[in-house]
Every structure is written in structure tokens, then in C-alpha cells.
Amino acid sequence: MFRKFTQEEISSQNQVKASVQRKIRQSIAEEYPDLEANLEDLIPKKVPLIVAKCQNHINLVVVNNVPLFFNIRDGPYMPTLRLLHQYPSIMKKFQVDRGAIKFVLAGANIMCPGLTSPGGSLDDEVLAEAPVAIMAEGKEHALAIGFTKMPAKDIRSINKGIGVDNMHYLNDGLWKTVHLD
Amino acid sequence: MAEKLQPLKVLYCSVCSLPAEYCEFGPDFEKCKPWLLKNAPGLYPDLVSEAEKAAEQLQGVNISGEKGDTSKRQGSAANFQPDEEVKKLPGGKVKKKEKPEIIIEKVIRNKRKCVTMIKGLDLFGIKLSEASKKFGKKFASGASVVKGPTEKEQIDVQGDLMLDIVDFITETWENVPESAIFFIEDGRKVPAVG
Numbered sequence: 001m002f003r004k005f006t007q008e009e010i011s012s013q014n015q016v017k018a019s020v021q022r023k024i025r026q027s028i029a030e031e032y033p034d035l036e037a038n039l040e041d042l043i044p045k046k047v048p049l050i051v052a053k054c055q056n057h058i059n060l061v062v063v064n065n066v067p068l069f070f071n072i073r074d075g076p077y078m079p080t081l082r083l084l085h086q087y088p089s090i091m092k093k094f095q096v097d098r099g100a101i102k103f104v105l106a107g108a109n110i111m112c113p114g115l116t117s118p119g120g121s122l123d124d125e126v127l128a129e130a131p132v133a134i135m136a137e138g139k140e141h142a143l144a145i146g147f148t149k150m151p152a153k154d155i156r157s158i159n160k161g162i163g164v165d166n167m168h169y170l171n172d173g174l175w176k177t178v179h180l181d
Numbered sequence: 182m183a184e185k186l187q188p189l190k191v192l193y194c195s196v197c198s199l200p201a202e203y204c205e206f207g208p209d210f211e212k213c214k215p216w217l218l219k220n221a222p223g224l225y226p227d228l229v230s231e232a233e234k235a236a237e238q239l240q241g242v243n244i245s246g247e248k249g250d251t252s253k254r255q256g257s258a259a260n261f262q263p264d265e266e267v268k269k270l271p272g273g274k275v276k277k278k279e280k281p282e283i284i285i286e287k288v289i290r291n292k293r294k295c296v297t298m299i300k301g302l303d304l305f306g307i308k309l310s311e312a313s314k315k316f317g318k319k320f321a322s323g324a325s326v327v328k329g330p331t332e333k334e335q336i337d338v339q340g341d342l343m344l345d346i347v348d349f350i351t352e353t354w355e356n357v358p359e360s361a362i363f364f365i366e367d368g369r370k371v372p373a374v375g
């Protein structure tokens with residue numbers, strides 16, 4: 001999704017109204033309750049919140065020129081990897097085996113067998129169409145943000161095809177966009 | 182509302198920008214190697230031994246016996262291998278005079294949320310980042326290495342795990358005796374077992 005993303009793809013950047021800012025904060029707090037107490041620091045009420053609209057209906061939530069969250073249309077907000085690395089406990093986690101790392105980092109979606117093999121792991125509570133942190137065997141930090149195509153239980157039982165869409169991964173365009181100019 | 186989370190600081194490679202542990206999958210691992218040797222040798226032990234071998238051949242001197250050199254290298258390593266450090270101390274002696282202890286304390290946050298804090302694993306040569314991962318996986322919950330109030334790093338695991346955690350620790354790390362594990366209950370330190 002952000003494979004070749006650059007700032008040129010941003011079609012508009014708008015400071016949102018206070019009521020919209022409140023709504024965005026609220027939906028982020030609902031999606032990531034453990035982060036609620038940090039939201040005043042991350043998205044201070046007094047600092048303008050910018051929503052940058054990009055191609056393919058992607059929106060970026062930007063504070064002080066730093067992209068913090070993204071979503072598609074009205075879908076759930078997902079943290080950027082740089083933000084998730086700071087607060088790793090806020091998301092449910094799946095783990096891919098070592099063999100899958102290079103494919104994920106090339107932007108491939110996550111295949112079920114990479115999650116069900118001995119090096120992988122699944123959080124059975126995760127349902128379909130949910131944001132999830134993609135971890136990797138032998139690594140401490142997340143390498144991608146995923147959006148599940150099916151519940152974890154089905155990934156386990158069906159065990160073939162794409163289980164999780166790869167939304168954002170290390171070294172993609174969004175990763176490289178540390179600051180918006 | 183939940184308690185504020187402490188932001189974790191991740192070591193990013195200044196060459197390829199990825200977390201240092203992912204340099205090996207980055208665009209050009211070779212270019213990252215000098216930086217990694219200096220800043221994250223613990224993550225790539227093979228790289229360190231490779232470099233040592235190269236240095237030995239280059240100088241024609243055996244540097245492994247020089248104590249000063251070893252300690253300097255370990256000092257600069259953000260992520261040194263604690264296992265080795267422990268082995269190096271003869272007779273199970275640990276630098277500190279006191280016996281190493283692991284302290285487990287449950288902190289209740291806003292009545293229902295609960296965090297179990299584990300301190301002292303590092304005293305047994307356990308790498309906290311790895312331990313944190315194991316806790317997270319075992320208890321299917323958020324676990325992270327955080328700087329405690331006394332500036333020593335500790336692991337926080339979400340949830341009340343007081344009962345399961347002792348077994349898990351002693352089974353996972355055989356060098357930790359049950360007798361070294363303590364709970365903090367009502368502000369008092371009590372042995373976890375017995």
C-alpha cells in the first residue's frame with residue numbers, strides 16, 4: 001500500500017476542526033485503549049491535527065509534521081511502525097517465521113503457513129478485518145502492520161493463501177516519510 | 182483510563198534506518214556492518230567473531246587474552262551477551278556482594294487493569310529483551326522492557342500473573358533458583374515459594 005509512497009502522493013492536507021480532532025482521538029482510544037493516557041501527549045488538543053489525504057483513499061493523521069496513524073476510508077486507525085515501536089503493547093500480535101521476513105519486507109501479503117509454522121504464532125482472539133502487529137521469529141520489534149483477512153482461528157485451520165494484508169512495512173514509503181515538509 | 186505507557190526506544194541503524202536487528206534483511210547488510218559492530222554487536226555475534234578473526238590475522242597478535250580489551254568491548258556493547266559474562270565469573274561469583282534476586286510486584290492500575298513488574302532478571306545474565314518476548318508469548322499479553330523508577334530496567338507484563346510466573350521463570354531459565362524469587366505483597370518482600 002505504501003510501497004512507493006512519497007509526499008507527492010498527498011493530494012490535500014487539512015487542519016481538521018476541533019470536533020473532528022476529538023472524534024479521531026476517540027476512535028484511536030477505542031481501538032487502542034492502552035494508549036488512551038498517552039493521546040494527550042501524542043495528539044495534544046492545542047496542536048493542530050492535520051489529515052493528509054493520499055491515493056487509494058488513504059488518510060494520514062499528522063501531528064507536528066509527523067505521521068502517527070493511517071486509515072483507509074473510514075476504516076480503523078493503525079499506528080505507523082515508528083509509533084508502534086515506541087508502544088509495542090498497544091496492538092495484538094501475530095508472528096511470522098524467519099523465512100517469511102524477506103517477503104514481508106518486500107511488501108508481500110502474509111500467507112497463512114508463515115504464521116502457522118513452528119516459527120510463527122497467532123493470537124486466537126484476533127478476528128477478521130482487524131489491525132494486527134506483525135512480529136518475526138527471533139526479532140523483538142514489529143516489521144509490519146497487518147489487516148486480517150480472516151480470523152486467527154481460520155488462518156490456523158485453513159492454512160493456505162493470504163491470511164493478513166500487509167498494510168505498512170519497514171522501509172516502505174511511509175517508513176521513509178519520517179517528516180512531512 | 183489506563184496508566185501512561187513509557188515509550189520504548191528502539192535502536193535504529195543509522196545506515197539503513199531499520200531497527201538494527203533487521204539490518205540483515207535490509208537493502209545492503211554489508212554497508213551496515215561497521216555501524217553494527219560499533220553500536221549493536223550483541224545482535225550479531227557472528228559479526229563480532231568475524232571481525233575479531235580479521236583483526237587477529239591483520240595484527241598477528243592474539244588479543245583474546247588481554248583483559249582490558251575484552252572489557253572495553255563489552256562496555257561499548259549496548260547489547261552484550263550476559264550469559265558469557267556470567268560464565269566468566271568463576272564459582273558463580275557475581276560482581277555485587279549481595280545475592281541476585283528477582284522481585285515480582287503486581288501493580289493495579291485503575292482498579293481492574295493490572296501490570297506485573299519483574300526486576301532482577303538481568304542479574305542472572307538474562308537478556309531482558311528476549312525475556313520480555315518470552316513473557317509476551319507465554320502469557321499472550323503485552324510485555325515490555327521499561328526503565329523502572331530506580332533507573333534499572335525491568336519487564337512489565339500486562340495482567341496478573343503472580344502465580345504462573347514463578348514456574349515459568351524457573352522452567353525457562355534453569356540457573357534461576359526458586360529461592361531467589363520474591364514477591365512484593367503489601368509493601369513487604371516475601372519469598373515466592375515456601
Ligand SMILES: [Zn+2]
Nearest residue numbers: 194197204213
Ligand atoms: Zn542497517
